[in-house]
Amino acid sequence: MIIIGIDPGYAIVGIGVVEYKGNKFRTLEYGAVTTSAGTPTVDRLKKIYDELTMYLEKYRPDAVAVEELFFNSNQKTAINVAQARGVILVALRNKNIPVYEYTPLQVKQSVTGYGRAQKGQIQQMVKTLLGLNAIPKPDDAADALALAICHAHSNKMNGLLGLNRVR
16 A cells, blocks of 8 residues: 655645555655745645645555644644645545545554654654654654554554545
């Protein structure tokens, strides 16, 4: 199973691609789509759409795990990230790829076994579970890989019952 994890953002969208077969992970690629401040919103959203679409066409994933939005900061940031997330969901729907959403708490629980884990603990577990030589950078890519790991674990436990699936 090929899984893409996506950590939505406006300036940085984390992307992590893994293969999960026989309880083993293989990292295929990770990175980020970045957009520059000062660039018109529509151009930033188009870049996110276009670059994500390239990943989808390259890997043809069986599923995509996207982090649910959680904000307790400023409204402008929330709106921009929500717009980017909308573009991400449209790109996934256009490719007819099953989309699953996970909260930060679910990801932490799945990856570390502890729902209140710190960012550094999650990054270290991502490195360990994927057999990487270093913690993936940028942090958004590590978060995206954590989402892919979370989906693999959830998918195994839920037997593709559609839990957490976006309809």
